[in-house]
Amino acid sequence: xxxxxWKELPHAGTILKAGNTSEYxxxxxxxxKPRWIEENCIHCxxxxxxxxxxxxxxxxxxxxxxxxxxxxxxxxxAMECPGKKGNKAIVMEEEGK
Amino acid sequence: MGITSTKxxxxxxxxxxxEALRQLNPDVMPAYPITPSTGIMESFTTFVSNGKVxxxxxxxxxxxxxxxxxxxxxxxxxxxxxxxxxxGLALMWEMLxxxxxxxxxxxxxLVNRALSAPLNIHGDNSDxxxxxxxxxxxxxxxxxxxxxxxxxxxxxxxxHKDVRLPIAVNMDGFIISxxxxxxxxxxxxxxxxxxxxxxxxxxxxxxxNPKSIGALVLPDYYxxxxxxxxxAMLNTTKVIKDVxxxxxxxxxxxxxxxxxxxxxxxxxxxVALNSAAGTIKDEVDRYREKGVKAGLLKPRVFRPFPYxxxxxxxxxxxxxxxxxxxxxxxxxxxxFMEIASALFPHRGxxxxxxxxxxxxxxxMPLDVDQVIEETAEVAKTGKVKMMKDYxxxxx
Numbered sequence: 001x002x003x004x005x006w007k008e009l010p011h012a013g014t015i016l017k018a019g020n021t022s023e024y025x026x027x028x029x030x031x032x033k034p035r036w037i038e039e040n041c042i043h044c045x046x047x048x049x050x051x052x053x054x055x056x057x058x059x060x061x062x063x064x065x066x067x068x069x070x071x072x073x074x075x076x077x078a079m080e081c082p083g084k085k086g087n088k089a090i091v092m093e094e095e096g097k
Numbered sequence: 098m099g100i101t102s103t104k105x106x107x108x109x110x111x112x113x114x115x116e117a118l119r120q121l122n123p124d125v126m127p128a129y130p131i132t133p134s135t136g137i138m139e140s141f142t143t144f145v146s147n148g149k150v151x152x153x154x155x156x157x158x159x160x161x162x163x164x165x166x167x168x169x170x171x172x173x174x175x176x177x178x179x180x181x182x183x184x185g186l187a188l189m190w191e192m193l194x195x196x197x198x199x200x201x202x203x204x205x206x207l208v209n210r211a212l213s214a215p216l217n218i219h220g221d222n223s224d225x226x227x228x229x230x231x232x233x234x235x236x237x238x239x240x241x242x243x244x245x246x247x248x249x250x251x252x253x254x255x256x257h258k259d260v261r262l263p264i265a266v267n268m269d270g271f272i273i274s275x276x277x278x279x280x281x282x283x284x285x286x287x288x289x290x291x292x293x294x295x296x297x298x299x300x301x302x303x304x305x306n307p308k309s310i311g312a313l314v315l316p317d318y319y320x321x322x323x324x325x326x327x328x329a330m331l332n333t334t335k336v337i338k339d340v341x342x343x344x345x346x347x348x349x350x351x352x353x354x355x356x357x358x359x360x361x362x363x364x365x366x367x368v369a370l371n372s373a374a375g376t377i378k379d380e381v382d383r384y385r386e387k388g389v390k391a392g393l394l395k396p397r398v399f400r401p402f403p404y405x406x407x408x409x410x411x412x413x414x415x416x417x418x419x420x421x422x423x424x425x426x427x428x429x430x431x432x433f434m435e436i437a438s439a440l441f442p443h444r445g446x447x448x449x450x451x452x453x454x455x456x457x458x459x460x461m462p463l464d465v466d467q468v469i470e471e472t473a474e475v476a477k478t479g480k481v482k483m484m485k486d487y488x489x490x491x492x
Contacts, residue, residue, distance in 0.1 A: 003318070006320075015308055
């Protein structure tokens with residue numbers, strides 16, 4: 001994306017296009033990556049509610065994985081995940097492993 | 098069109114500014130009254146109670162909240178004003194930068210008062226000088242008339258499309274804010290016509306077009322934003338000149354970026370702000386009668402500072418004494434630093450700095466005489482005894 005110069009900036013830096021955060025990819029900030037273990041998932045949607053970056057993808061009321069373009073790897077989803085019978089459905093793993 | 102008919106009245110500086118605010122009729126006025134600016138809010142809330150204005154006054158729990166409420170109301174799209182002094186301004190500091198960074202044309206009546214400690218409620222310019230780098234346009238006023246006129250012009254300057262910056266109109270606490278002097282008010286209808294309608298840029302209350310203000314900006318964009326803000330300040334100089342010219346045409350009183358008094362051929366020059374200028378003009382006259390080529394430069398606009406214009410006006414003097422009613426401990430007075438910068442490109446006069454009137458200490462005609470005589474001596478010898486010294490100090 002070509003960066004604007006100082007004369008091209010919107011007045012006062014106001015963001016005029018609602019929802020344009022989705023164009024700003026923050027996935028590269030990650031040092032830990034959430035991995036979804038489908039068999040332990042009860043689709044409670046806690047991860048979806050807690051994710052600060054709306055990076056949990058959902059289809060037909062079911063958790064389907066992560067949007068790694070936006071996931072910053074904070075680990076809140078893994079912390080909140082109740083899992084099934086003591087086994088987490090989300091675990092954090094070091095990037096590049 | 099001829100000059101308007103005006104009414105001469107006897108009022109305090111605070112009443113004069115309150116009257117200007119009544120005529121400007123802001124949409125919102127959040128404030129947390131503090132001495133010596135209290136009189137402005139006292140008069141203004143009377144106007145509100147008597148239905149003389151449409152303004153919603155918000156009485157908040159601190160000055161930090163007052164400026165925060167100003168920012169919210171201005172970002173929503175309203176015309177906004179507040180009044181404060183000294184500690185109140187200091188508590189607003191964080192929000193002052195946000196007001197200017199958001200490019201909100203908020204009007205502040207700033208009644209100059211010394212900063213604590215030691216605790217002192219009297220007039221000096223420490224508060225106003227302390228907001229130098231906050232991104233606000235700063236106008237200074239010698240007397241009630243100038244404070245009124247600057248306030249009437251303030252929105253026209255701040256709201257100009259090339260500017261859109263907050264503006265502070267300064268006057269000296271007590272010396273001007275609480276002293277009664279004769280001055281002239283402009284009729285309501287003419288102020289209204291001069292002021293015009295305010296059209297906010299990207300107001301938050303335009304709910305059909307949702308938007309965000311105050312988003313995080315990282316190192317890749319922060320400098321671009323700051324450069325754009327500097328440009329708005331640079332654009333302000335011309336707008337101040339244009340608005341002042343229009344004001345002079347309509348109402349007869351002339352203002353520029355600074356006032357010069359017998360400066361044309363002056364060799365012995367004093368630079369001073371605000372109410373001190375009145376006393377200095379009298380003494381300049383006395384010394385002119387004695388054959389001393391004395392003169393005065395009184396800045397009106399401190400930010401954006403008109404370096405080129407001030408430099409050109411002072412470059413032919415032999416000696417310039419810059420009088421500061423504020424200090425920078427371990428440095429020169431704030432006005433001295435600006436004048437030195439303005440004169441830097443010129444092979445200019447010998448400069449020196451006097452700190453005076455801190456905490457409301459009087460500046461008497463005899464004190465000014467001493468400065469003129471010392472400056473005349475410096476003009477003759479080219480030698481400065483003390484680059485920075487304190488006037489009327491017991492030693």
